[in-house]
Amino acid sequence: MIQVSSPDWVRLSFGADMVLGYSPGVFLKGALNTTINLLQYYPDGCKANCQYCGQAREVAEGPDCKTLIRVEWPLRPLNDVLKRIKERQGDPTYGIQRICVGQLAHPRASPDAIEITKRIREAGIEVQISELVTATYTFRRHMEEMKKAGANMIDVAIDGASKEVFDNVRGKPVRSMHSWDRYIKAIDEAVDVFGRMNAGIHLIIGLGETEKEAVDLMLYAHSRGAKLSLFAFYPEEMTPMEKVKPVPVSVYRRMQLSRWLIENEVVSSDAFEFDEEERLKDIHLPSDIKVEDLSPAFMTSGCPGCNRPYSNERPGGVMKNIPWYPSKQQTLRALKATKLPSLVSMVS
Template sequence: MVDSLRVSSGTASVLGLKDTEMMEEPTTAYTMIPGDSCRGGCTFCPQAMGDSKWLSRVSWPEFELDDIIGSLHSTELKRVCLQSPDISDYERKIVGVVRELERTGMSISLSTPPLTYETLEELQSSVDRVGVGIDAVTDQKRSEIKPNYDPKVFWDYLGRAIDVLGQEKVTAHIMAGVEDNLLQLAYAVNRANYVGAEVSLFSYRTKEKETDLDYYRRAQVVTHLVEKGKEPEEAVWITDQEPSLLDDIIKEGDIFQTQGCPGCNRPYYTTRPGKEHRNYPRELTVEELESIKEELDVI
């Protein structure tokens, strides 16, 4: 039985559980089942280093589940995302917490280690969407950064989630910058789209290094072009060779915003406050769009 949850510090502030100064507010409540040592061993994740207070580059204070649910009732937020480390009995714990979160009437997203068909079917009518951590775009790099898993289990899980929840209900979380190239990234996006998943792109970062901003911007454009139906090779060719064709795409700006479940903006997951956002948690300003055009050599 889980009777407390961690929430991202931004979520804690929106819920009135903690006073934190924020530059950008989350538009989804991000919650996480507490657990001391995640078995995943992912090289980019503080959870694997036994630091359960951190996920990505965001701190996660812990509160009573009843207090969180009471606070969720009084916010304007429409979605709650439940995450879980790979801890013992995580599937039963997730089912138990989802049953509690249902009381809020909010849409529920899950971003957890792989779930079985049985668990997915048990949760089918309660959960709106599922996020799957494909992370690295190639099996080889996925083996390196997620060393405790067979690299294929995440694609298998993506397929199971689509089988049970249906197309457009599953988001593939894909990272750019794990020593990949744009074509490998484009193939992974194409593969996710082909089986019916949407893609939410992340910028890979560890304590020591982060993905080049220039590469990440190109990765966002390639992802968008593939999702709009371009073949991977063509998407990469346009991005590298014909930046003038990107003007209209960039003007819309939304491809540089956080993608994923409706209403998910994940501020500061992979960007420090004060630095240029990798994924903007809101609409971009004219100045921000101009600066991206420069980054992509469009002007």
């Protein structure tokens, strides 16, 4: 009997499924995933209980709930997926730049991520590989093995901006086993093993943090050598957070801009001004900065080539992570949306 489970089977993000020709079509405005996102699959499901996630133990009630970021992630045999990637690598029609090996919180997560990475390289695939890890099941020795197997980058999916937010959405208070301290430690391990800016964090904006908490975590992670991948919270149906509003565009634009300024060391911590509710009030920018300089702030952030079209919103609305280089018009709109006086005065 065939056992349908990782490492032999993986889920594919909806966009990756289209790029590999399993599902027909392309996203609105011709957006194509330039990263193939693979997600592990286990018949006994994810062991954690993150309140915003469709894979969470108490939401999914086993492996058959397949949604993540609101869409199904079809289950495909790894060998066939690798064959299709190999056929398409280097072909500009598909533009595949990266494969992301994503973990569930499961005791098999790390050994299987290592095995999947090995099989990608054994199949003769040369595109870059990222590991998206859950620190609860991934330790330094696993990271070393991942690198040895052929991975180029790694992100630690901390998601929450502060210990309190983290605990409230994925720690003990919600019957989940993740620990903030372990995740913080894993950032240093990841940077040690993969090198500065080859390791990073995933941070979701809109899980209940203040803007100051998000900026502080970004400053901290950057000071440790980690790159910053930002996500905008959008509620997933059937989860405990399904009624929580998506993060407002103004908040997300402020955080995107902050991320870009921090990561590129354009400003230091004292440039950020907050009000008494820890909302960002303004950013003191260098006087020679121009509107065009700020365009990349609003692109999808993360590993190079990871554009994740429509993974933070429904097609048709405002694109929070812009999956290509923004036009001047898009940049002006985004800067205006920050509602920060020094940015708004640049565009008016």
